[in-house]
Amino acid sequence: MSSEKLSFDYSKSKTLQLKLSGDWQLSAGLPSVNEVLAQLDSHADITEISFVASQDFKWDSAFISLLLKLSSISKQKNIRITVQGLPPQVEKLLKLTPAQAEKIIPHKIIEESFLDGIGSRVIEVKVTIFSLLNFLGDIVLAFKRLACGQVFFRKDDFFAIVQRCGIDALGLVSLISILVGIILAFIGAIQLKLFGAQIYIADIVGIAMVRVMGAIMTAILMAGRTGASFAAELGIMQVNEEIDALKTLGVSPVEFLIMPRVLALVMMMPLLTIYADLMGIIGGFVISTGVLGLNPVEYSNHTITAIKLSNLWLGLIHSFVFGIIIAVAGCYRGMQCKRSSVGVGEATTSAVVTAITAIVIATAIITFVCQIIGV
Amino acid sequence: MEAVIEVKNLDLVYDDFVVMRGLNFNVNKGEIFIIMGGSGCGKTTLLKAMIGLNPPQKGKVLYAGVSFWDGDEQGRQNIMRRFGVLYQGGALWSSLTLGENVALPLQLYSNLSGLQIQDLTLLKLGLVGLGGYADFYPAELSGGMRKRAGLARAIALDPDIIFFDEPSAGLDPLSAKMLDDLILELRDNLGATIVVVTHELASIFTVGDNAILLDADSKAAIAQGSPKYLLANSKDPRVIKFLTRGKSKEPENEKSQ
Ligand SMILES: Nc1ncnc2c1ncn2[C@@H]1O[C@H](COP(=O)(O)OP(=O)(O)OP(=O)(O)O)[C@@H](O)[C@H]1O
Ligand SMILES: [Mg+2]
Numbered sequence: 057m058s059s060e061k062l063s064f065d066y067s068k069s070k071t072l073q074l075k076l077s078g079d080w081q082l083s084a085g086l087p088s089v090n091e092v093l094a095q096l097d098s099h100a101d102i103t104e105i106s107f108v109a110s111q112d113f114k115w116d117s118a119f120i121s122l123l124l125k126l127s128s129i130s131k132q133k134n135i136r137i138t139v140q141g142l143p144p145q146v147e148k149l150l151k152l153t154p155a156q157a158e159k160i161i162p163h164k165i166i167e168e169s170f171l172d173g174i175g176s177r178v179i180e181v182k183v184t185i186f187s188l189l190n191f192l193g194d195i196v197l198a199f200k201r202l203a204c205g206q207v208f209f210r211k212d213d214f215f216a217i218v219q220r221c222g223i224d225a226l227g228l229v230s231l232i233s234i235l236v237g238i239i240l241a242f243i244g245a246i247q248l249k250l251f252g253a254q255i256y257i258a259d260i261v262g263i264a265m266v267r268v269m270g271a272i273m274t275a276i277l278m279a280g281r282t283g284a285s286f287a288a289e290l291g292i293m294q295v296n297e298e299i300d301a302l303k304t305l306g307v308s309p310v311e312f313l314i315m316p317r318v319l320a321l322v323m324m325m326p327l328l329t330i331y332a333d334l335m336g337i338i339g340g341f342v343i344s345t346g347v348l349g350l351n352p353v354e355y356s357n358h359t360i361t362a363i364k365l366s367n368l369w370l371g372l373i374h375s376f377v378f379g380i381i382i383a384v385a386g387c388y389r390g391m392q393c394k395r396s397s398v399g400v401g402e403a404t405t406s407a408v409v410t411a412i413t414a415i416v417i418a419t420a421i422i423t424f425v426c427q428i429i430g431v
Numbered sequence: 432m433e434a435v436i437e438v439k440n441l442d443l444v445y446d447d448f449v450v451m452r453g454l455n456f457n458v459n460k461g462e463i464f465i466i467m468g469g470s471g472c473g474k475t476t477l478l479k480a481m482i483g484l485n486p487p488q489k490g491k492v493l494y495a496g497v498s499f500w501d502g503d504e505q506g507r508q509n510i511m512r513r514f515g516v517l518y519q520g521g522a523l524w525s526s527l528t529l530g531e532n533v534a535l536p537l538q539l540y541s542n543l544s545g546l547q548i549q550d551l552t553l554l555k556l557g558l559v560g561l562g563g564y565a566d567f568y569p570a571e572l573s574g575g576m577r578k579r580a581g582l583a584r585a586i587a588l589d590p591d592i593i594f595f596d597e598p599s600a601g602l603d604p605l606s607a608k609m610l611d612d613l614i615l616e617l618r619d620n621l622g623a624t625i626v627v628v629t630h631e632l633a634s635i636f637t638v639g640d641n642a643i644l645l646d647a648d649s650k651a652a653i654a655q656g657s658p659k660y661l662l663a664n665s666k667d668p669r670v671i672k673f674l675t676r677g678k679s680k681e682p683e684n685e686k687s688q
Binding site for chain 1: 524525526537540541542543544546547550551553554555557558560562563564565566567568569570571586588589613616619620621
């Protein structure tokens with residue numbers, strides 16, 4: 057295509073005349089500068105390049121870019137470029153464009169070796185742990201000031217958050233808990249049928265839901281739902297400099313934004329968990345009496361005697377711990393958010409991943425401790 | 432003169448909040464057209480209706496005689512392809528470096544090779560004085576630098592029509608002057624038609640061929656014409672007040688005393 061647009065004329069001695077015609081705009085595409093360079097290589101005596109533009113020659117800044125490239129190369133070869141043959145605006149635009157600026161390299165692109173990479177990862181872990189501890193400390197201090205009645209946050213915001221992480225989650229929690237109850241009942245039935253002890257499904261469903269399943273299922277739902285939204289909200293606020301605006305106003309973001317979120321979630325998690333327990337037991341009850349044919353009264357009595365108060369407490373402790381984990385993970389990742397759209401996405405993802413990982417670890421620890429003290 | 436953009440009986444409304452009613456004006460080929468007015472009077476809203484972000488409630492916007500909103504999606508795309516827009520906040524894509532921001536439109540809509548795109552990207556960044564910053568992310572720049580990078584992206588494809596929303600806001604006086612010069616050069620040398628939203632008086636008088644002054648109270652355009660002509664000939668005290676930064680003309684003061 058390019059040969060039609062560009063041809064070469066050597067009629068004047070020591071001069072390469074470029075004949076330009078047709079559409080040289082960026083939408084149409086341009087010949088490569090290498091075509092001219094090839095000509096220069098084959099005619100070593102050239103000392104000047106000049107141009108002839110035909111009537112239908114159309115150009116835009118892409119042509120200017122090409123010219124700049126050509127002129128920087130020909131300068132090295134001591135070849136003069138005369139632009140007389142080109143439209144007058146070309147010369148003006150050429151003057152307008154500054155000399156190629158020195159490239160400035162942002163700090164973080166600087167390459168590091170493999171071992172350096174490992175080292176800085178380890179240091180990063182240390183820094184993360186310290187900043188997380190700092191963050192927790194700030195939250196504890198904020199709660200201390202809350203206890204003394206010295207904090208500033210908007211009550212309306214707080215109730216809106218309570219609404220979002222409490223009542224608004226009920227539908228989802230009901231659905232999942234009922235299904236978990238049903239699943240537990242069916243799985244229990246497979247084994248217990250062998251012994252004719254199907255009534256013990258009531259014990260399995262009741263104890264499992266109240267002791268740990270209700271809390272864990274609620275926590276995983278809330279990590280995906282509320283933890284992620286905390287991280288995204290705070291992340292966007294970080295991007296928009298809203299958090300800076302709070303700081304300069306003398307308002308602590310921890311008090312104003314984070315404490316209400318932690319408080320709301322820690323208050324709502326136990327309530328949601330009790331609700332989830334109930335829903336799970338109902339799910340098990342419906343399946344056991346409706347499908348597996350157990351006696352409803354007997355089933356209820358079994359459930360009531362099976363669930364000890366200590367199980368209930370244990371479930372509540374779980375949910376309380378999970379509430380703290382989800383809220384802190386969400387807020388921490390949100391506050392650490394980098395100032396870009398990808399940053400917000402990363403913050404949200406890592407809030408959920410951090411929360412769920414921590415939830416599983418915390419469950420393992422609590423279960424282990426219970427084993428030791430025999431609850 | 433050939434009108435590139437014709438705005439006819441345009442009403443700008445957010446839900447039931449009326450911003451402007453009955454706007455009528457033409458933007459001619461190769462001219463620099465200024466949309467001016469106080470803060471919050473609806474300049475950005477008008478711009479968004481013109482570039483096809485907000486459909487207007489009533490009225491038409493014609494590009495070279497073709498109605499923007501009456502056509503189909505493909506027609507709108509074709510018209511929009513000829514635009515370059517500098518948004519009020521820069522609106523750079525935060526996950527891309529400056530170089531990638533400017534290169535993206537070129538990769539989408541030009542026929543250049545990768546190397547040529549790279550050269551052209553550096554040229555455009557150089558034009559706005561950011562030649563060395565191709566590898567920086569928007570978050571690592573100052574507000575004014577982001578603005579200039581937004582400009583480089585707006586002119587990436589050498590558009591026929593360039594829209595600027597407050598190009599000089601956030602720039603120091605020297606950079607603002609450089610930007611004005613750049614706008615003039617773009618018009619003179621690349622033949623672009625330029626629509627500028629601004630309330631910088633200095634820019635209005637140096638670059639403006641034609642202007643429209645919007646007024647929030649009357650929800651209408653209260654003056655149209657070349658800024659210099661308006662300043663010299665307008666009888667409307669609101670127009671004079673705007674164009675003189677609140678100092679009305681001496682003789683009128685004497686008359687009123
Ligand atoms: N998305 C929106 N929804 C409802 N009203 C809006 C919206 N955006 C702007 N407005 C209102 O429309 C009016 C005009 O806003 P616009 O952003 O167009 O002002 P402007 O002239 O560009 O001001 P500035 O010079 O400060 O940028 C304002 O009163 C504003 O409150
Ligand atoms: Mg605006």
